[in-house]
Amino acid sequence: MLRRKMVDALTSQKGSSSTGEALRVRNVSHSFGDTRALNDVSLDVAPGSFTILLGLNGAGKSTLFSLITRLYDNTSGEIHILGNDVRRRPSAALQRLGVVFQSRTLDSDLTLLQNLTYHAALHGFGRRESKRRAHEALKTVGLDERAKEKVRNLSGGQARRVEIARSMLHDPGLLLLDEPTVGLDIDSRQSVISIVRRLVNEHGIGVLWATHLIDEIDKTDKIIVMHKGRVLYSGSVPGLLEAGQANDPASAFRNLTETTRAEAA
Numbered sequence: 013m014l015r016r017k018m019v020d021a022l023t024s025q026k027g028s029s030s031t032g033e034a035l036r037v038r039n040v041s042h043s044f045g046d047t048r049a050l051n052d053v054s055l056d057v058a059p060g061s062f063t064i065l066l067g068l069n070g071a072g073k074s075t076l077f078s079l080i081t082r083l084y085d086n087t088s089g090e091i092h093i094l095g096n097d098v099r100r101r102p103s104a105a106l107q108r109l110g111v112v113f114q115s116r117t118l119d120s121d122l123t124l125l126q127n128l129t130y131h132a133a134l135h136g137f138g139r140r141e142s143k144r145r146a147h148e149a150l151k152t153v154g155l156d157e158r159a160k161e162k163v164r165n166l167s168g169g170q171a172r173r174v175e176i177a178r179s180m181l182h183d184p185g186l187l188l189l190d191e192p193t194v195g196l197d198i199d200s201r202q203s204v205i206s207i208v209r210r211l212v213n214e215h216g217i218g219v220l221w222a223t224h225l226i227d228e229i230d231k232t233d234k235i236i237v238m239h240k241g242r243v244l245y246s247g248s249v250p251g252l253l254e255a256g257q258a259n260d261p262a263s264a265f266r267n268l269t270e271t272t273r274a275e276a277a
């Protein structure tokens with residue numbers, strides 16, 4: 013048993029260094045009946061990078077997240093989280109993954125602290141360590157002073173911040189956020205996005221931030237444009253402007269996706 017664990021640990025380290033990426037997706041396709049939701053998708057998220065997955069409704073963002081988190085099984089291609097293949101080594105891969113889903117998933121009748129300690133316990137931490145981690149995570153998102161309040165008293169933006177704190181309890185190396193600012197006012201959106209940018213800069217986490225809101229792009233971000241299940245562009249913001257032959261990201265995005273629409277017609 014111990015030997016098996018050592019072999020696992022060694023192959024895990026080997027896997028990490030062989031790809032060097034927080035997330036590596038290669039040639040992944042997925043269909044729902046006749047609908048091809050993902051078509052030969054390949055992309056990377058580097059450690060310490062804020063990567064925006066930009067796509068309109070129906071682009072395939074949520075389907076990709078469902079494959080990375082193993083809600084769906086990927087029957088084609090490969091997905092690696094910090095060097096661990098999610099099919100061959102699911103527990104090692106998912107151990108390093110934090111997720112903030114599109115829909116709200118906190119228990120509003122519990123306090124912030126109870127929500128987080130409960131979740132930390134699910135990760136296998138003891139009572140005292142769960143509490144310590146919960147307070148630390150709440151501090152990171154600026155809500156530790158409200159630890160003993162019920163979640164139902166929070167605004168939408170504050171609840172999102174608690175979900176981000178929850179996703180960080182087990183020190184993930186990769187964080188996925190699926191349209192995390194939808195429905196928030198402009199100040200709350202700003203607060204949520206700057207907290208996550210800080211996590212990238214201070215903790216070196218690789219972040220994949222799915223959105224259709226182009227104004228969430230910062231000039232230092234890495235951008236992946238998805239459209240109708242395909243990756244149309246992957247790279248820097250200046251590279252996006254060049255690929256889309258435009259002076260701003262919104263026009264570049266429109267030019268890229270409209271070209272694809274015209275080609276498909």
Ligand SMILES: Nc1ncnc2c1ncn2[C@@H]1O[C@H](COP(=O)(O)OP(=O)(O)OP(=O)(O)O)[C@@H](O)[C@H]1O
Binds near residue numbers: 072074
């Ligand atoms: N469970 C499902 N059953 C059938 N079709 C689905 C299912 N989930 C997604 N699809 C289809 O797959 C395609 C990609 O959808 P997906 O939800 O992944 O896109 P998205 O970029 O996340 O969009 P949204 O922002 O609207 O969630 C769409 O055509 C969608 O209708």
